[in-house]
Amino acid sequence: MRTDTLKYKYSYNANQADLYxxxxxxxxxxxxxxxPRIRHxxxxxxxxxxxxxxxxKFTTTNTMTVKDIVKNKLFQFETKQPDGEILQTYxxxxxxxxxxxxxxxEQNTFNNARNQTNFIxxxxxxxxxxxxxxKKRMQYLDDLAIG
Numbered sequence: 001m002r003t004d005t006l007k008y009k010y011s012y013n014a015n016q017a018d019l020y021x022x023x024x025x026x027x028x029x030x031x032x033x034x035x036p037r038i039r040h041x042x043x044x045x046x047x048x049x050x051x052x053x054x055x056x057k058f059t060t061t062n063t064m065t066v067k068d069i070v071k072n073k074l075f076q077f078e079t080k081q082p083d084g085e086i087l088q089t090y091x092x093x094x095x096x097x098x099x100x101x102x103x104x105x106e107q108n109t110f111n112n113a114r115n116q117t118n119f120i121x122x123x124x125x126x127x128x129x130x131x132x133x134x135k136k137r138m139q140y141l142d143d144l145a146i147g
Contacts, residue, residue: 006130007105009095010138014145016092016100020072022145023090027075031064041066051081084110102141104134 012019024041031038034047045066052059060082067087068076076089087107095101 005105005107007103008131008134008138009101009103010135010142011095011099012102012138012142012145014142017072019102019141019145020075020092022141023075024069026141026144027077041069043067043069051079082111084108102138104138106130 014022028038028041031041031045031047034049038045038047043066047064049062049064050059051062063080064077065080066075066077068074072092074089074091076087079086079088085108087105087109089103089105089107091103091105093101093103
């Protein structure tokens, strides 16, 4: 099925290493709420979580798996749900003007054409709330990293 990617770029103020560690620490806390036995995150770390779907607003059992970690550069995890998968990526880059940016993206893959079509229709509306929510999350992480 076709994949749609939503992306948000955030210019941060914190030290890159501090922001990266803050991001990983916050993700670790989230994973630990579901499985307190998890002590650190690494490629392959996995949890089962009850999450609400974006489109149908149903609560479903999802598997969240850390897909890739590159210290101070990348944190990526995948959420598998009944209707498809979401690959979420936090990537640290420097833009053309030399400004450091944290890029967050969600790559949505759907299991059937109907869900794909539904997402296409609501994507513009959803993108507004997506950008607003991601901006708040990035500001929160940036502020937390600064202390």
